Amino acid sequence: MAGDGSKRQLVIIGGAEDKEGDCQILREFVRRSGGTKARIVIMTAATELPRDVGENYIRVFERLGAEEVRIVDTETREDASSSTALEAVRKATGIFFTGGDQARITSILKDTELDAAIHKRFSEGAVIGGTSAGAAVMPDVMIVEGDSETNPRIEIVDMGPGMAFLPGVVIDQHFSQRGRLGRLISALAQQPAVLGFGIDENTAMVVTDSQIEVIGEGSVTIVDESEVIHSNVEEILRDEPLAICGARLHILPHGYKFDLKTRKPILNGQQSMANAPVAAQPANA
Template sequence: MGTESTRGPLVIIGGAEDKEGDCIVLREFVRAAGGVNAKIAVMTAATGYPVEVGETYINVFGRLGAESVEAVHTEHRDHSERESSLRIVEEATGIFFTGGDQSRIVEFIQGTTLDKVIHQRHDRGAAIGGTSAGAAMMPDQMIVGGASVSNPSVDAVSMGPGMGFLPGIVIDQHFAQRGRLGRLLAALVLQPAVIGLGIDEDTGIIVKGDEFEVVGQGAITVVDETTTTHNNLEGLLKDEPIALCGVKLHILPHGYRFNLKTHLPLL
């Protein structure tokens, strides 16, 4: 298993990122994957349109200067055992998960040989990126779905196993655009994670070790549950509102950094 110093960066994007203009967020993924020497594997497991979506990212990453870009299609679980797919990932310096449905990523990849190889490459320095569903799957416990609500309740969110690239964190995407603060708060109360990250569209974080930096047009909403003084979860029925007291909130735009260990923004 790789150490913190050898493990590659994570580039986690809130969805709807610019693919035609300056491509600020995707440009940073290519840079993290090696720049003009980047060899990128585009993982299309999340989408029901793998060929079309894969081609979109092949074109974008190629235009941004990556040395090579190949799509890895896993429309069924047994596709994650294909030698051709394993070869692409084993040679990749950057592995990028597209949007779609995060449950498909877990269903088709988790626990397979492909999953093992992806984690091995990350441990040895390869960058892992993901947008929308590809962002949601990053933690060990991910948001599978739920309602876009302002006030949290038990039934505002459904959770499931994630891919484990960023343990102990909960991530929600399309955050400000779809009003998802309530379901992120609910997820934090229901899961053992202590930090929630709400990532706006066309916005991402670059995680290196214990810190991340914000890039893009929107902001990152950091919800720190470690300061909570009270919740009413015990005895609560699933459609009843959750009370939370003492939660700490940070709003971080482009260029700001945050330490995941100390839970402090870096100005």
């Protein structure tokens, strides 16, 4: 059950998730947060329309059967020390960050009492979810903004501190819809992370401890730079093209899994590719 501290769970959504039909992704968030006993807090720091956005999610989560759904609206850093907000988070089994502007989330929440309370609940087993901007803030260093549909160059992306729920990676959202592969590679080149995740719209990567499962109608694109044999990042100026040689690319649709520790996809639901048997080679004629 959510809150028992046995697992750390994240539901990281690429944006534009279904809110009218079966709501597969939001349904999974509610289920993991405790189902009909879920107590969900909606964090609206990212949006300039907190009431409209928050009430839309209240409608969905209540329709899916959550026991209690509350909005925590923080327009200023002072709001992040509100006793009402802190109490709501301390009781929550699921905490959901809406879309908007990821820089608003960190500028308002990072290193506040509310930030500490959210991380404490996460460590105790509360599920953290986020969509679009709410997905971008999951790493310790995040993409603040950047250009889409372009080749990789340092200048096309700005990085900044994230909320550190999933350290050591880079996450981008609306991925295939906005052509953001160049942006993700440029972000990876700027900081020590070796894994980049690009999440399509109406698609999520569900993280349980060190294992990821993809759900939804699109894919998660994974760029692994752990075995890169050459990069020109130390030699070029900000507006010059990046060269990356030896990176690995994985594209995982619904139902596929990935192991963060081995940095390998998991096949047959049981083993990572690192341990998968090699197919027999045909004998020479």
